[in-house]
Amino acid sequence: MTQSEQHTGMNIHQIKNYLPHRYPFLLVDRVSHCVPGEVIEAVKNVTVNEPFFGGHFPQRPVMPGVLILEAMAQACGLLAFRTRESQPDEEQPDDSKLFYLVGIDKAKFKRPVEPGDALVLHARVTRSMRGIWMFSAEARVDGAVAASAEIRCTMREV
Template identity: 40%
Template structure:
């Protein structure tokens, strides 16, 4: 299979055409690799101006783990909602398993979000998600999702 055909350069405009998230809750800045329904590689540039740093924690800012998981879920949603049968739908969490946090994510970090869809059955599925800062794993989880029609 020709891996190059999955290299993409999606910015905020393209991402917003696929998933419904908007500021301040859009946690994906760009997508560089996407196999619809199979795999995505995306990035979140973590700025010191993020709204959550004012309270988490003012003296030692750390990106909340739940938002790292949310960024992974949004990246995975880009891959899922790019599939023909799921276009113009919305993806919701069905569950989170095996979540582990390996290192702090702080202002100035670039979070690499890698999600591989390992199972889809009807409108539900599971993604193996990993977040990296450089070559060090920051977090990992198994994300369960449900796809539904938009209201």
């Protein structure tokens, strides 16, 4: 992979090549920037048609915090896959391998996420040790932090 390819974004079709999630659980619509081994910026466009808004909450729709965390975790998974792909000495991920979420620490929610928001997901690799990847992640709306967490994942055979 060339240096310029490492910095490119990803459209939904490319994202689906990495993540096994599908509607209604695929929570990353686009990757605007990715530097393997370092950072990723992705976007989840939140629409009023999301299936969870009917019950959370009918009078004032708010994206559930657990789904904001899941969106951040999916962005972390994409960064982990792209990082592994860019390392020629590493065993390469294939269709039989997935990154599983193994932990979330220090989760904080600062503001609600509502229909019409573009949830911008930022994740940075903080460490990778003995098969466990650690990330610092944030979800922002209009530049303001909506949520943040430390996320851990690991790659496993399916």
